[in-house]
Each structure stands twice: as structure tokens, then as C-alpha cells.
Amino acid sequence: MLVPGRSSSTGREDGIGAPALVRFAGIQKTYDGEHLVVKNLDLDIRKGEFITLLGPSGSGKTTTLMMLAGFEVPTHGEIYLADRPIKNMPPHKRDIGMVFQNYALFPHLTIEENVAFPLSVRKVNKAEAQERVKAALRMIKMETLAQRRPGQLSGGQQQRVALARALVFNPQLVLMDEPLGALDKRLREQMQLEIKQLHETMGITVVYVTHDQSEALTMSDRIAVFNDGIVQQIDKPDALYEHPVNSFVANFVGENNVLAGTVETIEKDHCRVALAAGGSVLARAVNIGGIGTATSLSVRPERVSILTDGAASHAPNRLPATVQNTIYLGDHALAVLDVAGNAEFMVKLQPGAHDGMRHGESVFITFRPEDCLALDPV
Secondary structure (H helix, E strand, O other): OOOOOOOOOOOOEOOOOOEEEEEEEEEEEEOOOOOEEEEEEEEEEEOOOEEEEEOOOOOOHHHHHHHHHOOOOOOEEEEEEOOEEOOOOOHHHOOEEEEEOOOOOOOOOOHHHHHHHHHHHOOOOHHHHHHHHHHHHHHOOOHHHOOOOHHHOOHHHHHHHHHHHHHOOOOOEEEEEOOOOOOOHHHHHHHHHHHHHHHHHHOOOEEEEEOOHHHHHHHOOEEEEEEOOEEEEEEOHHHHHHOOOOHHHHHHOOOOEEEEEEEEEEEOOEEEEEEOOOOEEEEEEOOOOOOOOEEEEEEOHHHOEEEOOOOOOOOOOOEEEEEEEEEEOOOOEEEEEEEOOEEEEEEEEOOOOOOOOOOOOEEEEEOOHHHEEEEOOO
């Protein structure tokens, strides 16, 4: 359970002994002296991991990345890189590679010259620089385009060049700020896999910022979910999806159905919840108050089954529902139902399973108590 006003700290080592390369210690950031954009951040980033800072606009994730890069200075606290305090260290001395959404390539330079730029700044000798640039271009499969300029490349190709430029000087850390936001869906998904493969092949440490939760789930070793300047939860993607610690994480990461209710009884790890619209369900007690307190129930669409009228009368958490709509999405379909006052309750179905459903039809739904999480009220 997270303490309000404090961000989660993961400790200096993980289960396999990977040391922390980056450490945020008591970091706060304000721009106006009154409102904290980042609040008391304590966060360790392990050497060699791919960690994503995920959250909505204004949640503090980009400010955190900019402080690590050196483009913003913390108002309070210290940032350590390889155990060295870097709060007052200029960006060019931090040995950090950066990849931005807008590529930030020099339009008047060739691809080869763009990739070589960080090496010229670091005074790498010409022969070594040429070898490193060739290797970087081979890595992104663009050695035949070395003499073109950025304006002659597609968006995906430009992003590959930006990635090669960030890696060519062998930085100990690479920061990526919404790097795929300008790409179309198919190219974005392709680049996600390529970036993840490069990370695994090279063993580099990556800190990645995005507001796209599917992107974070696809690429990350761990995800830190930000909201209102606080890390709400940090965990592996599957643990974050299956075991959210509060309603914000449950609703932000993946699709989610919410039902409002009041805690009736508590027994060990489960509780009985009376729904505001009538009826009751059995749920896992994750983050609740005592008996009589309000709670928010979280149920994933793929964990709900639709029953034919009168079927499985003894199924757990059996609730009446009314069909509002059905949506065909190719590899699956969504049934939109009115359940216990939630007129946008979604159920994920196999293709064809929705064919017989009609608007206004009465059905029943069911879900296991283990798949229904009782959390703090929304």
C-alpha cells in the first residue's frame, strides 16, 4: 500500500542483484513556488532495465525525465547517477542519450553526420568515430541511406536515426520522451518491437515516457504509473494489470469496468459489497475501508461472461444486464451493457458471439470473485 503524498521506492537491488543506476531521493519540483508538479519522489532505476514512466498529461512524468536529463533542476532533493549526485551537473556531462518525439535531427546534415554529431562533441578521433557510425547505421539497417538528409526520410526512418544518434556514444543511460507519438499505429508497433530488441541486445538502461498504456505494457520491464506528481504504483506489466493497488491504476492501465457499492462484510481477503443500484457481489478486498464504507469495484471486460436467460443460476456474482450495443473489432467484439447503473459496462467476446444480441435485450453476466477488485472509491 502506498502512503499518500509519497512515491514508491523499490529498494536498491532487485531479486537478481541488479544495482540501481539512477536514484531519485526526495525529489520535489515546483515552477511557481506553490504547486508541486513532482511530490516527494523516491525511485530507483536498475542498471539494464527498461522502465516506463506512464501517466496522463500533467502527471509529472515528463518533468521527472527532464530533471534526469538536466533540462530541469529539482526544487528539493537529489538525483544520483551511478552513485554520483547530478542535480547541478550540466546535461552534456551526464553521459545520457536522448530520443524525442520530434526527432530533433539537423536538417542540413546527412544521416551519417547526424549520427556522428555526439562523437564530434566528445572529441572522438575520426577513425573510431567512422567505425561507430557505421555500426550504428547497421544496427538500424540504414547504412545504404547514410548520405541522405532527414527531409528525404519517412517518419519511421528519422526516428531510427534519432535512436542511432542516442546510442552511438555508448551512453550508460538512454531517455526517450514520447518517441513514437508522431507515427501511425502500424509503424509505432513495429518500432516498439525494434526498440525493445535493441534494449535486450545491448543491455542498455532505458527510461521511457509515454501516456499510451498499451505501449508501456508491450515494452517495459517495469512501469511507474504517475498521477498528480506521485507514483501511484510501480511494478512489472502483468502485475500492474492484474493487481492494481488503487482505482486510478485500475482505470488507467487497460480497459476496466467500475461498479459503485458499500462494504457489507469482510472475511479474510474477500468482502461482500452491496451495489448502489441493488444486489451484491463478492470481491477481493484490495484497498478498502471498514464495513459501511464506500468502495469501487473493478472488473476487466475479458473476465466477464454473458449468460443466456436463466442459465447458471448458481454462478457467482450473477447480475442482470441490458444490452446497449455491440461493437465488432475484428479479432474480438465488445458488448456494451447496462449493469447496476453503469450503462457503459463492457464485455469482451469472441468474434461471432455477439451475433444474436439485440439492443434492449435482457441478459445476465457473471464473473469470479477473484476477478473483481474492491478498491478506493473513484
